[in-house]
Amino acid sequence: MDKLFSVTDIASALDEIDKCKYCKDAKCTNICPFKVDIKKILELIQKGKYEDALSELLSKNIMPEYTSYICDERPLCVAKCTEVNSKKHIFDFNSSNTYVNFPELERFILTHVRDTMNNKSFEVDKVNKKVAIIGSNAIGLSCAYLLALKGYDVTIIEKDILLAQDMRLGLINANKANEIVDRYEEDLKALGVTIFTNQAINVDFDLSKLKREYNYLVLTSNFEVASTINIPGETKAFSSPINDVLHLVSYTKDFVKLTNRNEYFKEDDKVIVIGASNLALDTARIVHKFCDNVTLSFMNNSKNIGVSNDELEKNELKNLNVQFNARPIKISIVNREVQVTYRKTKNVLDEHMRKELEDVFDTEWTETCDHLIIDSDVASSINDQIAKLSGIQLNKDQTVKVDENNVATNDGSVYCAGELTGEIESTLFNIRRGMNIANSIIKDSMGEAQELIQDYFEE
Numbered sequence: 388m389d390k391l392f393s394v395t396d397i398a399s400a401l402d403e404i405d406k407c408k409y410c411k412d413a414k415c416t417n418i419c420p421f422k423v424d425i426k427k428i429l430e431l432i433q434k435g436k437y438e439d440a441l442s443e444l445l446s447k448n449i450m451p452e453y454t455s456y457i458c459d460e461r462p463l464c465v466a467k468c469t470e471v472n473s474k475k476h477i478f479d480f481n482s483s484n485t486y487v488n489f490p491e492l493e494r495f496i497l498t499h500v501r502d503t504m505n506n507k508s509f510e511v512d513k514v515n516k517k518v519a520i521i522g523s524n525a526i527g528l529s530c531a532y533l534l535a536l537k538g539y540d541v542t543i544i545e546k547d548i549l550l551a552q553d554m555r556l557g558l559i560n561a562n563k564a565n566e567i568v569d570r571y572e573e574d575l576k577a578l579g580v581t582i583f584t585n586q587a588i589n590v591d592f593d594l595s596k597l598k599r600e601y602n603y604l605v606l607t608s609n610f611e612v613a614s615t616i617n618i619p620g621e622t623k624a625f626s627s628p629i630n631d632v633l634h635l636v637s638y639t640k641d642f643v644k645l646t647n648r649n650e651y652f653k654e655d656d657k658v659i660v661i662g663a664s665n666l667a668l669d670t671a672r673i674v675h676k677f678c679d680n681v682t683l684s685f686m687n688n689s690k691n692i693g694v695s696n697d698e699l700e701k702n703e704l705k706n707l708n709v710q711f712n713a714r715p716i717k718i719s720i721v722n723r724e725v726q727v728t729y730r731k732t733k734n735v736l737d738e739h740m741r742k743e744l745e746d747v748f749d750t751e752w753t754e755t756c757d758h759l760i761i762d763s764d765v766a767s768s769i770n771d772q773i774a775k776l777s778g779i780q781l782n783k784d785q786t787v788k789v790d791e792n793n794v795a796t797n798d799g800s801v802y803c804a805g806e807l808t809g810e811i812e813s814t815l816f817n818i819r820r821g822m823n824i825a826n827s828i829i830k831d832s833m834g835e836a837q838e839l840i841q842d843y844f845e846e
Contacts, residue, residue: 400495404429407468407487415464415489420815421448425464425489432496441500444493449533450525450818452497453567455490456558457815464489511578514538516832519601522608523550523582525557525814526804528571529821530605535578537829542581542601546608548651550584557814585637594773598800603828605802606773606787607821635725636718639670639762652677656757659684659727661715667762674760675707682708682754684715684727687744688734714746718759725759728752773807784809794824799831 407413413426423444431440444451458464468487516539520527523545531541549555551568558564575582598604639660652658657680660671671683688711717728731750735743773779773787779796780788786809789795793810794802802824804810805817812820 397499400432400492403488403492404433410468414467415487418463418467420463420819421454423447425487428496429487429492432492437496437500441496444496445536448818449529449536449822450571451493453554453558453564453571454815454818455493456560456563456567458490511536511538513540514832516540516603516828517601518542518603518605518828519544519597520605520607521597522546522606522805524553524608524805525551525817526821526824527551527605527607528554528568528575529818530607530825531575531580531821532571533822533825534828535575535580537825539828540579541575543575543583544586545582545584546586548585550582553817554814602832603800603802605804605824605828606807607803607805608807635720635723635757636759636761639666639760652758654678656680657755658682658758658760659725659754659756660760660762661727662762667760670760670762671707674758680708682710682756684713684729685709685711686714686732688712714744716751724755724757726753726755727759729754773803782809792823792827794820794827802827 407426407429410426415425416422419425424447428440428443431437431443448454465488468489514537518531518534518539519542520531521544523531523543527543527545528551531543535541543550549568550572554568555561555564572582594604639662652674654677656678658671658674658678659682660667660674661684662668662671667683671681675681712732712734713729714732715727716730717726719726719728729752731747732744733747735745773781779798779801782788787796787803787807789803789808793808794804796803804820804824810820
């Protein structure tokens with residue numbers, strides 16, 4: 388298929404729309420994953436009703452700018468438009484002039500309306516309902532966006548440093564993906580959405596607490612969460628109202644997923660990695676590429692850790708500080724520095740000649756750092772905890788059981804989607820799923836009928 392022409396101004400937009408005037412059987416809507424009434428939107432643009440066109444578009448697809456770039460890569464509506472026009476012999480099938488470039492028109496509407504708004508603040512009628520969304524993937528972000536536009540009090544809790552990592556990696560043009568997601572984040576904040584990042588929900592965190600504080604709870608991501616290692620003062624979810632302090636303490640399992648490590652660390656930062664395995668060693672290696680002062684700390688001696696001496700003696704670790712027999716007993720944050728208090732340990736044999744670790748008292752010392760990374764176990768699943776939320780039902784495969792719309796659990800205030808329900812789908816599908824969750828919440832709270840997008844394309 389030829390490269391699509393660009394729509395850069397009103398004249399080129401009208402030229403595109405003019406191709407559609409002979410079409411009496413618009414099949415583009417049926418093939419669209421969001422069932423967007425493309426013909427209606429084109430007519431509104433033609434009449435100069437750009438805000439109405441945008442409203443119509445957003446009523447079906449809350450994130451058209453992002454999805455338009457996906458559609459550039461797999462233009463379903465374009466293919467259907469080509470098919471219709473070629474059969475009627477209106478245009479040359481092999482020419483770019485054959486089809487209406489709807490992805491470009493979507494971006495034109497957004498840009499044109501955004502420019503005419505001159506950055507006016509969002510004004511929405513507030514709804515006295517609180518919604519907590521755990522996970523800012525495409526499901527969570529689209530759900531939050533739609534609910535916020537409807538006036539709901541929305542809080543997003545995201546375990547990564549950046550929102551919507553899946554969407555940031557979902558386009559061929561990574562810079563464009565980051566630009567769009569950053570703009571969505573700005574819009575959400577302008578709408579009053581509270582956003583917590585780097586907030587892992589630990590296995591010992593009581594999800595029912597969230598349910599008591601919010602009218603609705605939306606769980607959108609699989610909780611591969613790190614369990615704490617029970618150090619007094621160890622950062623847990625919601626341990627501090629100062630969100631930008633919480634990134635100072637994190638876990639190796641979250642660190643290895645970071646895509647922007649060069650932004651996270653500075654060359655003169657001091658970093659401590661508390662470790663017990665090769666994952667801690669790998670983390671220290673990676674951090675050492677960005678920071679000169681990295682300490683890898685073990686509670687045990689060099690013979691009783693999950694890392695071989697060969698690994699520790701590799702050349703790339705020659706400048707890495709490694710300390711053994713150092714048990715962390717307290718963590719605190721003072722003036723944006725992390726303070727780790729250690730106690731010396733020694734390896735002894737018990738009465739059955741088994742190795743054990745014993746504390747050496749009166750041997751405490753404190754070290755400070757800019758970042759503390761803790762190597763901890765990873766919980767295999769949190770679905771057992773989810774099941775404790777008012778008896779939420781699970782399927783035989785331990786996925787969360789949801790209704791016929793694939794969003795609501797048997798508890799009317801808790802919604803689940805994504806891997807928690809056994810679904811691993813495309814970004815387009817996940818954006819639709821997030822919208823369906825939002826519309827289900829609106830329907831439940833307002834008693835209004837909301838249109839849910841069907842899971843499958845109409846033939």
